[in-house]
Amino acid sequence: MYQPFEALDERETFDTCVIGAGAAGITLAMTLAQQGHRVLLCEGGEASFSERSQALYRGDTLGDTYLDLASIRLRYLGGSTNHWGGVCRPLDSHDFTARAAAPQTRWPIRRADLEPYYAAAAALLDLETIAPDTPIPGAGLDRVRFSLGHPTRMKDKFAATLNGLDTLTYCLTANLVGLTVGDGRVEAAILKDFEGRRKTIRARAFVLACGGIENSRLLLWCNEQSGGRLVTDTTALGRYWMEHPHATIGQALIFESARFGLDVDYNVYLSPTPAAMRERGILNCGLRLHRMAPEATRELSQALAAEAPGLEATLVQSVGTAHGVYLRAAWEQEPRFDNAVELMEERDALGVPRSRLVWQQSALDRHTIRESLMLLAEYLLKENIGRVQFADWLVNEPVMLPVDGEIAGRHHMGGTRMSDDARLGVVDRNCRLFDQANMFVAGSSVFASAGHANPTLTIVQLALRLGIHLDEALTQGRV
Numbered sequence: 001m002y003q004p005f006e007a008l009d010e011r012e013t014f015d016t017c018v019i020g021a022g023a024a025g026i027t028l029a030m031t032l033a034q035q036g037h038r039v040l041l042c043e044g045g046e047a048s049f050s051e052r053s054q055a056l057y058r059g060d061t062l063g064d065t066y067l068d069l070a071s072i073r074l075r076y077l078g079g080s081t082n083h084w085g086g087v088c089r090p091l092d093s094h095d096f097t098a099r100a101a102a103p104q105t106r107w108p109i110r111r112a113d114l115e116p117y118y119a120a121a122a123a124l125l126d127l128e129t130i131a132p133d134t135p136i137p138g139a140g141l142d143r144v145r146f147s148l149g150h151p152t153r154m155k156d157k158f159a160a161t162l163n164g165l166d167t168l169t170y171c172l173t174a175n176l177v178g179l180t181v182g183d184g185r186v187e188a189a190i191l192k193d194f195e196g197r198r199k200t201i202r203a204r205a206f207v208l209a210c211g212g213i214e215n216s217r218l219l220l221w222c223n224e225q226s227g228g229r230l231v232t233d234t235t236a237l238g239r240y241w242m243e244h245p246h247a248t249i250g251q252a253l254i255f256e257s258a259r260f261g262l263d264v265d266y267n268v269y270l271s272p273t274p275a276a277m278r279e280r281g282i283l284n285c286g287l288r289l290h291r292m293a294p295e296a297t298r299e300l301s302q303a304l305a306a307e308a309p310g311l312e313a314t315l316v317q318s319v320g321t322a323h324g325v326y327l328r329a330a331w332e333q334e335p336r337f338d339n340a341v342e343l344m345e346e347r348d349a350l351g352v353p354r355s356r357l358v359w360q361q362s363a364l365d366r367h368t369i370r371e372s373l374m375l376l377a378e379y380l381l382k383e384n385i386g387r388v389q390f391a392d393w394l395v396n397e398p399v400m401l402p403v404d405g406e407i408a409g410r411h412h413m414g415g416t417r418m419s420d421d422a423r424l425g426v427v428d429r430n431c432r433l434f435d436q437a438n439m440f441v442a443g444s445s446v447f448a449s450a451g452h453a454n455p456t457l458t459i460v461q462l463a464l465r466l467g468i469h470l471d472e473a474l475t476q477g478r479v
Contacts, residue, residue, distance in 0.1 A: 022079020031467030078155030086151030212412025
């Protein structure tokens with residue numbers, strides 16, 4: 001049920017205090033409350049969009065051109081599910097492994113550890129059934145599928161649940177500004193609203209679920225206030241931050257459209273096989289083939305015929321079966337120590353230092369997108385079933401990604417990454433801070449690597465898994 005910030009009783013001790021009410025926070029809070037635990041869910045924003053809440057996301061960026069930090073996520077009840085597009089698929093099994101091109105991509109868990117939570121996550125997010133991926137023999141590519149269904153707005157879908165659970169209290173404008181740290185335990189969360197009122201909230205367990213930049217920012221600030229007792233080894237704190245770079249990468253004419261399913265579907269998605277990734281020294285990538293209208297296909301055919309007169313006979317023979325496609329991509333970014341969330345000297349209206357995002361794409365990131373497209377181009381040429389026309393920026397040396405257009409997917413990952421080693425991560429395989437028995441982190445900031453899939457499904461699977469772990473720990477008195 002809803003409780004105004006000023007009505008929070010500081011004398012009460014909750015079983016769990018969940019800070020942040022987006023996909024991860026709402027999933028986790030409902031899971032624990034439905035298991036009978038007394039949960040306080042704290043949302044820093046309001047019930048709907050407000051400028052004063054959104055302004056807390058303002059920050060700075062260094063490195064490659066990136067998007068405005070204040071506009072790419074939403075800071076109110078439901079979080080960024082309020083503008084989520086609904087595109088989903090699980091991470092691939094090989095996304096959890098140490099890839100030859102970047103061994104730091106290894107997670108301490110496997111995809112199999114998340115699979116028991118797939119059905120529940122799919123139901124929460126209203127996913128369509130995702131058909132199995134299918135190989136394209138000889139191409140080094142698989143045709144991959146996504147759920148492209150209706151995007152779930154969690155604050156709307158679960159409003160009745162949030163208000164109807166006797167064991168769940170949720171509060172708005174409850175912004176985390178500090179943590180009281182004891183001997184290996186977090187004792188209390190310090191919350192502040194926009195009127196400057198403060199509350200000290202006690203719980204047996206605390207979960208930070210504020211997003212892929214805010215989780216790092218708040219831990220950095222709370223750790224500074226605690227004199228370094230919250231996270232004693234800060235080597236990885238805020239580090240290994242990742243995005244999914246997005247770009248239009250060219251266009252192609254495919255003579256045998258049925259080979260890719262383009263005779264039926266207007267949008268087809270491809271990704272390199274694990275073997276191709278090893279051979280090419282690349283990471284994962286999602287190639288997106290969007291079928292052109294007939295007029296655009298004819299124009300592309302004429303342009304290719306002018307550039308390569310030897311194609312003219314093939315083009316004539318393929319009339320009726322050929323389709324032009326626009327080529328777009330979203331690819332995996334190498335987890336690099338230098339890409340990071342940092343604290344600025346400037347502070348927000350609540351007194352918390354603003355975020356500075358350091359983001360730069362590496363040689364491996366650029367190699368990944370070019371070689372992924374080369375896989376498609378070489379296959380079409382070898383089979384004589386099409387030709388690829390690369391975008392100019394992808395042909396030039398060095399490859400310089402465009403500074404306009406999509407740029408990135410607004411997928412914030414890393415910063416509080418999961419690891420078995422405190423020097424390489426911030427949380428353990430159960431999403432617990434290494435130095436605190438009762439402090440956990442939820443959301444995509446715990447991702448050790450990014451794959452190419454949109455992260456929402458994995459965020460919810462991880463939250464459900466954390467809910468089971470916390471239920472057992474609370475029941476057995478281990479937190």
